[in-house]
Amino acid sequence: MPHITSVEVIDVRFPTSLTQDGSDAMNQDGDYSAAYVVLHTDDPELTGYGFTFTIGRGNDLCVAAAAQRAEPLIGRDVDVLCGDLGGIYRELQSDSQLRWLGPDKGVVHLALAAVMNALWDLAARRAGVPLWRLLTEMSPEQLVQAADLRYLTDVLTPDQAVTLLTRQEAGRHQRIAELRASGYPCYTTSAGWLGYSDAKLRGLCEKAVAAGYRHVKLKVGANLADDIRRCGIAREVLGPDGHLMIDANQVWDVPQAIEWVKALAEFEPLWIEEPTSPDDILGHAAIRKAVAPIGVATGEHGMNRVLFKQMFQAGAIDYCQLDAARLGSVNEVLAVYLLAAWFDVPVCPHAGGVGLCELVQHLAIFDYVAVSGSLDGRVTEYVDHLHEHFVDPCVIRDGAYVLPTAPGYSAEMHRKSFQTYQFPDGAYWTSLAAADRLP
Amino acid sequence: MPHITSVEVIDVRFPTSLTQDGSDAMNQDGDYSAAYVVLHTDDPELTGYGFTFTIGRGNDLCVAAAAQRAEPLIGRDVDVLCGDLGGIYRELQSDSQLRWLGPDKGVVHLALAAVMNALWDLAARRAGVPLWRLLTEMSPEQLVQAADLRYLTDVLTPDQAVTLLTRQEAGRHQRIAELRASGYPCYTTSAGWLGYSDAKLRGLCEKAVAAGYRHVKLKVGANLADDIRRCGIAREVLGPDGHLMIDANQVWDVPQAIEWVKALAEFEPLWIEEPTSPDDILGHAAIRKAVAPIGVATGEHGMNRVLFKQMFQAGAIDYCQLDAARLGSVNEVLAVYLLAAWFDVPVCPHAGGVGLCELVQHLAIFDYVAVSGSLDGRVTEYVDHLHEHFVDPCVIRDGAYVLPTAPGYSAEMHRKSFQTYQFPDGAYWTSLAAADRLP
Numbered sequence: 001m002p003h004i005t006s007v008e009v010i011d012v013r014f015p016t017s018l019t020q021d022g023s024d025a026m027n028q029d030g031d032y033s034a035a036y037v038v039l040h041t042d043d044p045e046l047t048g049y050g051f052t053f054t055i056g057r058g059n060d061l062c063v064a065a066a067a068q069r070a071e072p073l074i075g076r077d078v079d080v081l082c083g084d085l086g087g088i089y090r091e092l093q094s095d096s097q098l099r100w101l102g103p104d105k106g107v108v109h110l111a112l113a114a115v116m117n118a119l120w121d122l123a124a125r126r127a128g129v130p131l132w133r134l135l136t137e138m139s140p141e142q143l144v145q146a147a148d149l150r151y152l153t154d155v156l157t158p159d160q161a162v163t164l165l166t167r168q169e170a171g172r173h174q175r176i177a178e179l180r181a182s183g184y185p186c187y188t189t190s191a192g193w194l195g196y197s198d199a200k201l202r203g204l205c206e207k208a209v210a211a212g213y214r215h216v217k218l219k220v221g222a223n224l225a226d227d228i229r230r231c232g233i234a235r236e237v238l239g240p241d242g243h244l245m246i247d248a249n250q251v252w253d254v255p256q257a258i259e260w261v262k263a264l265a266e267f268e269p270l271w272i273e274e275p276t277s278p279d280d281i282l283g284h285a286a287i288r289k290a291v292a293p294i295g296v297a298t299g300e301h302g303m304n305r306v307l308f309k310q311m312f313q314a315g316a317i318d319y320c321q322l323d324a325a326r327l328g329s330v331n332e333v334l335a336v337y338l339l340a341a342w343f344d345v346p347v348c349p350h351a352g353g354v355g356l357c358e359l360v361q362h363l364a365i366f367d368y369v370a371v372s373g374s375l376d377g378r379v380t381e382y383v384d385h386l387h388e389h390f391v392d393p394c395v396i397r398d399g400a401y402v403l404p405t406a407p408g409y410s411a412e413m414h415r416k417s418f419q420t421y422q423f424p425d426g427a428y429w430t431s432l433a434a435a436d437r438l439p
Numbered sequence: 440m441p442h443i444t445s446v447e448v449i450d451v452r453f454p455t456s457l458t459q460d461g462s463d464a465m466n467q468d469g470d471y472s473a474a475y476v477v478l479h480t481d482d483p484e485l486t487g488y489g490f491t492f493t494i495g496r497g498n499d500l501c502v503a504a505a506a507q508r509a510e511p512l513i514g515r516d517v518d519v520l521c522g523d524l525g526g527i528y529r530e531l532q533s534d535s536q537l538r539w540l541g542p543d544k545g546v547v548h549l550a551l552a553a554v555m556n557a558l559w560d561l562a563a564r565r566a567g568v569p570l571w572r573l574l575t576e577m578s579p580e581q582l583v584q585a586a587d588l589r590y591l592t593d594v595l596t597p598d599q600a601v602t603l604l605t606r607q608e609a610g611r612h613q614r615i616a617e618l619r620a621s622g623y624p625c626y627t628t629s630a631g632w633l634g635y636s637d638a639k640l641r642g643l644c645e646k647a648v649a650a651g652y653r654h655v656k657l658k659v660g661a662n663l664a665d666d667i668r669r670c671g672i673a674r675e676v677l678g679p680d681g682h683l684m685i686d687a688n689q690v691w692d693v694p695q696a697i698e699w700v701k702a703l704a705e706f707e708p709l710w711i712e713e714p715t716s717p718d719d720i721l722g723h724a725a726i727r728k729a730v731a732p733i734g735v736a737t738g739e740h741g742m743n744r745v746l747f748k749q750m751f752q753a754g755a756i757d758y759c760q761l762d763a764a765r766l767g768s769v770n771e772v773l774a775v776y777l778l779a780a781w782f783d784v785p786v787c788p789h790a791g792g793v794g795l796c797e798l799v800q801h802l803a804i805f806d807y808v809a810v811s812g813s814l815d816g817r818v819t820e821y822v823d824h825l826h827e828h829f830v831d832p833c834v835i836r837d838g839a840y841v842l843p844t845a846p847g848y849s850a851e852m853h854r855k856s857f858q859t860y861q862f863p864d865g866a867y868w869t870s871l872a873a874a875d876r877l878p
Contacts, residue, residue, distance in 0.1 A: 026535060026538070027535045027536075027538075027539070028535065029535070029536075030535070030536060030539070031536070054536070054539055054540060055535070055536050055539045056536035056539075057507060057534065057536035057537055058504070058507065058536060058537045058539070058540045058547060060503070061500055061503055061504055061507075061540065061546060061547070062540070064499070064500055064503065065497070065500055065546070068496060068497065068500075095496065096465060096466045096467065096468070096469070096494070097466075097468075097469060097470070097493070097494050097495035097496035097497060098496055098497045099465070099466075100466070100469070100493055100494045100495075100497070101493060101497045101500065101501070101545060101546050101549065102544075102545055103689070103716075103717070103740065104716075104718070105541075105544050105545050105718075105742065106540060106541055106544050106545010106546050106547065106548065107500060107504070107540050107545050107546035107547065108497060108500070108545065108546065109545065110540065150692065151692055151693075151715060151716040151719060151722070152692070153692045153693070153694060153695075154692060154693035154694055154722060154725065250542070253589065253590055253591070253592045253593060254590075254592070254593035255592060255593055256592075276590060277542075277543075277590040277745045278542070279543070279544075279742070279743065279745040279746060279749075280590060280745050280748075280749065281720065281721075281749060282720075282748075282749050282752050282753065283590070283593060283745075283749075286593065301542065303544065303718070304718065306716045306718040306719050306722075307718060309719075310718075310719065310720060310721050310722075313721050314721065
């Protein structure tokens with residue numbers, strides 16, 4: 001009966017702003033960062049790792065919030081916690097004083113995600129299985145008990161959720177075998193950052209196609225003439241059958257989004273991602289209606305399940321891009337997958353950043369095996385950044401995620417990595433500060 | 440030409456949980472708190488004061504975030520800042536790294552509110568007028584320039600906003616004279632906290648009626664039998680012509696909200712406040728349709744202007760209860776008032792907490808004088824708590840806010856108050872800690 005003995009929360013920041021990796025029309029200079037949580041137990045073989053993702057300043061706020069969120073875990077029995085991951089989620093979430101600062105959004109929610117991600121990682125390690133397997137071995141009732149369905153019962157009751165999951169129970173083993181053979185399909189965003197030159201863009205698109213990708217995503221929204229030229233390059237490299245996605249990172253108001261996307265329609269994008277405020281459900285619905293057959297995608301800033309519920313109710317999106325470190329961990333992610341399946345909207349999780357690819361591979365696999373049972377219209381983001389810092393990095397083969405096999409949620413970083421890039425005291429940042437070269 | 444020389448941000452917490460003041464079905468034990476910002480200038484006569492409001496734990500997160508938000512102000516020319524309050528708001532708001540943690544919601548947005556509230560206070564002090572007067576002396580163009588209309592232009596363009604404000608320009612002086620005579624109408628929540636006994640509830644309702652109030656608000660949602668009994672007491676004291684409001688503080692899912700409110704319909708509540716998740720626009724619309732003619736009110740947790748835009752678009756609410764310390768200060772509050780007037784929805788600001796009454800009186804007066812030009816259906820919350828800590832506390836006469844006359848946004852606290860209640864190092868908290876009596 002191991003117990004949680006202590007919690008480490010570490011401010012890890014990578015200097016991505018120096019290379020413009022990750023640059024887009026809204027975020028020109030992000031330093032990809034993680035508020036990284038380590039749950040220690042009195043069993044030296046059993047530790048949980050989790051994080052939320054930020055882009056630099058303010059990562060310290062998530063670290064401080066995660067330390068507060070995790071406090072009630074200290075001294076608790078790991079078997080009890082792992083036996084009721086819905087219960088402990090609800091306990092942490094319902095701290096009414098912290099709730100006031102959201103509810104279920106912003107820094108306190110990102111912090112809840114970091115802590116509960118670590119607890120799910122711990123649960124999978126304790127069971128000796130990768131997280132996707134832990135989830136696919138849970139019964140429909142257990143999954144629904146773990147899912148956060150609060151405020152959703154007007155569209156999906158717990159009983160309906162059980163029915164939905166039960167429908168897919170029979171085929172679970174077969175679908176796992178399929179994914180073992182072919183992997184879970186992904187697309188790459190590494191080619192299209194806004195700060196890259198045309199030559200670099202073309203080279204990266206060519207490299208992506210050569211590596212087996214059928215989808216490529218470009219950042220747009222800063223300058224229309226540039227966007228037309230860059231989309232032309234990408235479409236030329238992809239050929240008429242490849243899928244081009246475009247991503248505006250929220251820079252437009254609704255009328256401008258419609259106008260701009262129509263001006264890029266000749267390049268036949270599969271979707272426009274984040275055309276406007278991530279909070280604007282009715283705005284996305286209006287854009288979707290106006291730019292069809294171009295699809296509308298959003299979700300990386302989708303703050304919680306209540307937002308996604310309404311996105312589905314309003315018919316606002318064609319693709320749901322939930323984020324594994326912004327939603328309140330697996331508990332809330334489960335709810336959004338259930339809603340998406342209920343409304344028959346494909347989930348194509350947001351990834352990239354720090355370690356998000358490592359997390360979402362588990363979720364996408366679980367969705368196919370146990371929730372939607374479908375790969376139609378589904379493709380998970382992949383960005384070729386920072387994987388070297390993870391102990392069990394995701395593996396891509398022929399444009400698909402290979403099923404992870406190590407126990408856990410693939411969230412553990414190398415100690416050397418997080419010590420080097422700890423902010424502001426790690427070796428990397430102190431040497432930059434000494435040279436007066438801090439970004 | 441004074442400059443901002445330094446920023447103090449102080450964690451002030453009042454021990455309200457000890458008396459159950461502020462208790463409701465969601466928040467049983469809040470310690471009313473403020474992340475309190477003081478902007479110092481090199482003119483010793485000129486200082487700006489502002490804050491955001493929280494209920495205890497996590498106030499430190501807002502303090503840390505406000506310090507980061509305010510950093511770009513240091514060294515800046517006060518005349519330049521006050522000459523373009525829209526510009527500096529947009530500059531602070533668009534820090535892309537902090538934006539990632541929202542956007543426009545949660546801790547980083549509360550912190551933006553605290554800092555910009557202090558800057559508006561500074562601007563009004565510099566002009567030697569109360570904030571409501573500073574605002575009512577701005578031209579329609581100046582107001583629209585200061586307002587945050589980003590993501591709103593699909594329903595309200597800057598030109599339309601100017602037209603709307605211009606319509607009310609002629610009557611401004613007359614309406615100020617009216618409010619000087621009668622004050623701005625308010626209602627009281629002090630009577631109905633959930634933790635109070637029936638006897639205390641009855642006594643407080645009687646006291647409220649005797650003091651001239653025509654509206655009383657009760658907390659509901661913990662236990663239906665209790666609610667029926669308590670509403671009966673309040674209705675009996677108020678008589679058939681008084682207005683009873685009920686407030687569930689988000690405890691229900693949509694179907695439960697509808698059922699519970701219908702069970703209280705016999706007491707003819709004017710509105711049901713916060714029946715469900717504050718993010719659920721379509722849920723509020725469904726509840727409103729089901730419980731009419733009982734009105735639906737929400738907004739104290741309304742995270743930003745994009746949420747309110749959709750509340751209005753969806754016909755989801757009868758009363759808009761914006762919060763002066765949760766929205767991004769006057770800049771975003773202006774946008775919500777403009778939207779509300781455009782959709783003809785009355786704004787009845789949320790107040791109470793720490794100093795919210797002091798702030799919202801200015802906003803309500805401004806709305807009547809310059810935006811809506813109407814008092815129909817409008818009544819501003821008043822809670823009789825913690826005013827003694829403010830240098831220029833609001834004054835209530837015959838159930839109405841008396842027009843403030845001192846320069847500023849009424850946001851300044853007595854130094855002795857914030858020093859005593861500073862957490863955890865103020866005299867109050869250290870003595871509680873010494874006696875091992877921390878809540």
